[in-house]
Amino acid sequence: MARTLIRNATVITVDPKLGDITRGDILIEGSKIAAVGQNLEAGSAEVIDATNKIAIPGFVDTHRHTWESLLRAAGPDWSLGQYFTGVRVVMGGLYTPEDNYVANLLGAYEALDGGMTTLYDWSHNNNSPEHADGVIRGLQDSGIRAVFGYGNANAEWFPPNEIPTDWADIRRVRKEHFASDDGLVTMAVAIRGPQFTTLDITEKDIRTARDIGARITIHVGDGLWGLSKPLVQMDGRGLLGSDMTYVHCNTIGDEEFALIAATGGTTSISPELEMQMGHGLPPALRMLEVGIRPSISTDVVTTVPADMFGAMRALLAGTRLMVHMKALEEKRMVEPLPLSSRDVLEFATLQGARACGLDHKTGTLTPGKEADIVLIDTNAMSLIPVNSPVSAVVEFSHIGNIDSVFVAGEARKRNGKLLGVDFPAFRRKVDATRDALFERAGAPTDGSWVVKPYQEEKNLQF
Numbered sequence: 109m110a111r112t113l114i115r116n117a118t119v120i121t122v123d124p125k126l127g128d129i130t131r132g133d134i135l136i137e138g139s140k141i142a143a144v145g146q147n148l149e150a151g152s153a154e155v156i157d158a159t160n161k162i163a164i165p166g167f168v169d170t171h172r173h174t175w176e177s178l179l180r181a182a183g184p185d186w187s188l189g190q191y192f193t194g195v196r197v198v199m200g201g202l203y204t205p206e207d208n209y210v211a212n213l214l215g216a217y218e219a220l221d222g223g224m225t226t227l228y229d230w231s232h233n234n235n236s237p238e239h240a241d242g243v244i245r246g247l248q249d250s251g252i253r254a255v256f257g258y259g260n261a262n263a264e265w266f267p268p269n270e271i272p273t274d275w276a277d278i279r280r281v282r283k284e285h286f287a288s289d290d291g292l293v294t295m296a297v298a299i300r301g302p303q304f305t306t307l308d309i310t311e312k313d314i315r316t317a318r319d320i321g322a323r324i325t326i327h328v329g330d331g332l333w334g335l336s337k338p339l340v341q342m343d344g345r346g347l348l349g350s351d352m353t354y355v356h357c358n359t360i361g362d363e364e365f366a367l368i369a370a371t372g373g374t375t376s377i378s379p380e381l382e383m384q385m386g387h388g389l390p391p392a393l394r395m396l397e398v399g400i401r402p403s404i405s406t407d408v409v410t411t412v413p414a415d416m417f418g419a420m421r422a423l424l425a426g427t428r429l430m431v432h433m434k435a436l437e438e439k440r441m442v443e444p445l446p447l448s449s450r451d452v453l454e455f456a457t458l459q460g461a462r463a464c465g466l467d468h469k470t471g472t473l474t475p476g477k478e479a480d481i482v483l484i485d486t487n488a489m490s491l492i493p494v495n496s497p498v499s500a501v502v503e504f505s506h507i508g509n510i511d512s513v514f515v516a517g518e519a520r521k522r523n524g525k526l527l528g529v530d531f532p533a534f535r536r537k538v539d540a541t542r543d544a545l546f547e548r549a550g551a552p553t554d555g556s557w558v559v560k561p562y563q564e565e566k567n568l569q570f
């Protein structure tokens with residue numbers, strides 16, 4: 109069994125029992141963390157000198173529409189209505205299965221490069237069995253730990269609609285690709301819910317997901333769409349449970365947060381995207397009030413980067429802004445500041461693992477868990493001197509500071525470079541795939557692509 113000893117790091121375990129370890133070591137045996145502590149015996153292990161590096165658990169991005177990776181940066185200036193037209197009306201239906209594959213491989217490599225060892229692929233462009241096979245293959249070929257959240261076809265996402273979910277294909281995928289839940293890539297179901305389809309279809313989707321033993325995620329409370337009390341509606345049918353993760357939650361009611369807490373659900377906040385597109389205020393404090401500790405996600409690279417450092421900072425700043433503004437109106441100061449850097453790092457790691465149902469495997473640097481580890485190199489002008497390792501990670505680090513990434517004990521990034529990827533060849537493939545897709549769409553790639561908001565398009569036939 110391969111053994112690797114990471115030597116002399118500042119180890120932020122995110123495990124409350126283990127805490128932070130100065131000049132700490134991590135022993136990896138096979139796919140697992142065998143020991144964490146000081147002055148561990150190396151024996152025959154390969155030793156990695158991690159002096160001046162900070163070790164953290166790999167980040168967990170709990171909600172990314174990875175298939176949109178080919179649309180990167182197309183829409184930072186798009187409204188939510190324009191986004192919906194660009195992604196759904198124009199692009200989604202034009203994707204080939206190979207486009208889905210290339211996009212997912214790109215998004216998964218990007219995640220690994222950015223220290224995300226687990227990616228929840230909220231996959232909602234499965235327009236045929238071959239499209240679903242394409243996105244799954246993209247995740248599997250990358251070497252990342254991923255949850256494939258099967259989330260309907262493009263045509264099933266135009267609201268409102270009553271197209272039933274294609275459960276025959278979801279069952280096929282379960283059988284063909286995910287007969288076991290032990291692989292590096294596992295399966296869940298990403299449903300539309302009452303904001304995008306009927307309550308009857310929602311009920312069938314939730315009950316069938318449970319029938320095939322898959323966890324469930326759902327968008328709720330994003331902007332105006334979220335004011336329809338989606339959780340109250342689902343609770344009326346007795347559908348809520350601890351196997352559900354609720355994405356966004358910006359505009360749901362207080363009683364709906366109480367319902368999530370009472371039924372043991374988990375949550376995912378996409379702070380930067382939600383503030384940009386108008387989903388609502390960051391809901392972290394409303395969650396904490398009822399005892400829910402959220403996870404963090406990046407959502408869509410059409411609009412914001414898949415950068416967990418940026419997402420952590422956006423959540424911290426956005427949450428504090430709300431509290432400061434209220435205090436300013438009341439002519440008082442805020443003491444103490446709400447949320448800490450350590451809270452937010454925990455959201456990005458351990459709470460992400462919980463939301464994926466994977467906290468028995470990842471999310472903390474705990475002996476017995478899988479070795480999903482990120483090393484951040486503090487040999488950078490922007491990181492010295494290190495006066496608080498947790499704050500250095502959350503508030504001052506960027507993807508370029510990531511030295512190494514391990515997934516299940518396998519090195520996926522070392523010395524700042526992704527391993528096993530021929531970047532020039534992969535870039536040629538990505539560019540050619542993008543060129544063909546945008547040509548079919550008649551969409552320019554020079555920044556001049558402006559689309560109409562979806563509201564104006566709703567009477568068109570698709």
Ligand SMILES: [Zn+2]
Nearest residue numbers: 171230327407
């Ligand atoms: Zn989403």
